[in-house]
Amino acid sequence: MLQEYPLPMDIRTEQIMVQQVVSGNTNEFGAIVDAHSPRVIRLAWRMVGSREDAEEIAQEAFLRLYRALPEMRGECTLSTWLYQAVSRLAIDFLRREQLRRKIFWFRNRDEAYDPVEQVADPAASPRELLLASERRKRLRSALQQLSPRQRAVFVLRHDEGVPLKEIAAILGMKEGTVKVHLHRAVATLGKELADLGVRQ
Amino acid sequence: MTKHERCEIDEQELLLYHYRELDEQEQGRITSHLEACARCRRKIDEFAATLSAAAPDEMEWSGADQRRFCARIDERINRRRQPAGLWIGGVAAAMLMVALLLPWRSDIPEQLSTSPQPLKMMAELEIFEHLDFLQAIDLLEILDLLDDLEPIG
Numbered sequence: 001m002l003q004e005y006p007l008p009m010d011i012r013t014e015q016i017m018v019q020q021v022v023s024g025n026t027n028e029f030g031a032i033v034d035a036h037s038p039r040v041i042r043l044a045w046r047m048v049g050s051r052e053d054a055e056e057i058a059q060e061a062f063l064r065l066y067r068a069l070p071e072m073r074g075e076c077t078l079s080t081w082l083y084q085a086v087s088r089l090a091i092d093f094l095r096r097e098q099l100r101r102k103i104f105w106f107r108n109r110d111e112a113y114d115p116v117e118q119v120a121d122p123a124a125s126p127r128e129l130l131l132a133s134e135r136r137k138r139l140r141s142a143l144q145q146l147s148p149r150q151r152a153v154f155v156l157r158h159d160e161g162v163p164l165k166e167i168a169a170i171l172g173m174k175e176g177t178v179k180v181h182l183h184r185a186v187a188t189l190g191k192e193l194a195d196l197g198v199r200q
Numbered sequence: 201m202t203k204h205e206r207c208e209i210d211e212q213e214l215l216l217y218h219y220r221e222l223d224e225q226e227q228g229r230i231t232s233h234l235e236a237c238a239r240c241r242r243k244i245d246e247f248a249a250t251l252s253a254a255a256p257d258e259m260e261w262s263g264a265d266q267r268r269f270c271a272r273i274d275e276r277i278n279r280r281r282q283p284a285g286l287w288i289g290g291v292a293a294a295m296l297m298v299a300l301l302l303p304w305r306s307d308i309p310e311q312l313s314t315s316p317q318p319l320k321m322m323a324e325l326e327i328f329e330h331l332d333f334l335q336a337i338d339l340l341e342i343l344d345l346l347d348d349l350e351p352i353g
Contacts, residue, residue: 026277033273037266042259042261046256046259051259059269059273059276062273063276066277135253138253139253155256157219179221182219183212187211190247193254
């Protein structure tokens, strides 16, 4: 799975490293984390929108992987396993967040300071910076209108470029359901971002 | 799914076409259709505009971030591995102490020391501890239901 995308390491190397971790060499697990973490954290960040929460989710995914390694029989690559774990953890996280918002009517995440948002492109003009900042805000707010599953499907397909068949395997859904989620996600984003899209 | 008035191609198919998720034959059929159908061409342009506005940002992730993240995982794994032996040793020592000291405590009423009542109370307390968790599950189920009801308003 995920063969279309450059895997952080070849499958044979990965298998050897897994064997070494299982036989007690934790340094090898450090090497696995090092190779996979940039992609895993980026995926979590795109799904939940906050860097702090993304790091928590990624950490939890790696700890689960560590516990699961002795039971793994090579059914899938570590990349697929991690994508699956992060996607499911992110969906649970988004559900809890949505629930909290529905119950307590609270929007602290919307206004939360995210250092990544403050990073300015030194080559951009003030107008470009303003437009980029507005686009990010609008996009973040639009993504919050999606259900957790719609958001996960959209991020995996649109941002990560994972084919729908693989998304179905990652999220444990039927391919038809994934297509419906993707269509609804794009329709919602279309309504929310209509004027931004026209301006592009 | 919204069917267009004058053609059989629905929006979902057009979106799959945009993402090149249709098989070769279907992809070709829609390409030919687009030459003749202005409405579908407009829809494809709308998708392209929306999706370009939704282009993902790149997250800043430095070498220092990477080292800090890896160190934290390493620390959590080691924390998980090391104290296991200490915990088991500690619990075993505590149980041994209780077993050794209890017979000397003549002031403990016989009924209390032998009755299963405290154990029962402990079990009930544990149930209370899990109530929050059970409520959260209920709420998640409600949320699922809300999600499912979303399409019908």
